[in-house]
Amino acid sequence: MHVVPLPALADNYIWLMHDGQGQAIVVDPGDAAPVDAALAQRALRLRAILLTHHHPDHVAGAAALRARHGAFVFAPDDERIHGVDHRVEDGDIVSLDAPEARFDVLAVPGHTRSHVAYAGEGVLLCGDTLFSLGCGRLFEGTPAQMLASLDRLAALPGDLLVCCGHEYTEANGRFARQVDPANTALAARCAEAAAMRATGRPTVPVPLASERACNPFLRVDSDGLVAWGQRQAAGNRLERFAALRAAKDAFRG
Numbered sequence: 001m002h003v004v005p006l007p008a009l010a011d012n013y014i015w016l017m018h019d020g021q022g023q024a025i026v027v028d029p030g031d032a033a034p035v036d037a038a039l040a041q042r043a044l045r046l047r048a049i050l051l052t053h054h055h056p057d058h059v060a061g062a063a064a065l066r067a068r069h070g071a072f073v074f075a076p077d078d079e080r081i082h083g084v085d086h087r088v089e090d091g092d093i094v095s096l097d098a099p100e101a102r103f104d105v106l107a108v109p110g111h112t113r114s115h116v117a118y119a120g121e122g123v124l125l126c127g128d129t130l131f132s133l134g135c136g137r138l139f140e141g142t143p144a145q146m147l148a149s150l151d152r153l154a155a156l157p158g159d160l161l162v163c164c165g166h167e168y169t170e171a172n173g174r175f176a177r178q179v180d181p182a183n184t185a186l187a188a189r190c191a192e193a194a195a196m197r198a199t200g201r202p203t204v205p206v207p208l209a210s211e212r213a214c215n216p217f218l219r220v221d222s223d224g225l226v227a228w229g230q231r232q233a234a235g236n237r238l239e240r241f242a243a244l245r246a247a248k249d250a251f252r253g
Contacts, residue, residue: 001121005202006034011167012057018044023099027125028052028165032061048100051075052127053115062131067154110146111136124160131164132170132206135217143242154218158209169193169203175251176216180224
């Protein structure tokens with residue numbers, strides 16, 4: 001399966017996946033235009049649309065694409081998402097014949113209450129729950145929910161490619177270096193991301209193993225983050241995570 005990040009809106013990525021027979025899936029199409037252009041350029045037929053959560057920058061193009069291409073829409077069970085053919089929930093399997101693909105559905109609340117991720121075909125389609133070197137803001141969920149969601153994603157196979165919803169890696173890296181300054185893997189990832197962006201390349205997808213080594217939100221139990229938490233008077237891992245997310249919200253570096 002070929003995996004292509006399509007830049008959209010200000011800093012979103014729509015994920016296009018296709019096989020060698022011209023059959024395609026898109027994930028979180030916040031704008032239909034980049035998808036239509038990519039389908040035409042590659043002579044692809046859109047068969048399915050996967051949605052991770054209800055925010056407009058992830059779903060606004062889905063209705064037009066469904067109408068134009070007859071694509072089948074999968075989405076979480078949330079009344080705020082319209083034009084859905086099949087509602088998915090934790091433990092479901094999305095199985096497609098064309099393209100031949102299979103994804104496990106994981107409930108990952110925190111950014112929103114009904115957020116899901118799709119894992120399969122070598123990728124982790126995680127929307128705005130997990131970013132490279134960061135995680136999503138807690139718009140509807142609690143720190144405990146988001147930490148549990150990130151723990152769940154971090155436990156998946158390390159060779160899965162993280163396909164997240166935004167190009168935030170450089171900004172996330174600046175914060176991460178502040179809270180985990182001794183992390184050499186993080187320093188290398190930040191340098192890699194800067195080089196990629198300097199030449200206009202996306203910094204994702206990235207292996208989940210890299211995120212486990214570099215992303216402070218997946219490293220709340222590491223020595224570096226424990227030491228940082230002690231300085232914030234955050235004694236346990238949930239307190240550390242909550243303090244970390246609050247610090248990121250306030251960070252202006």
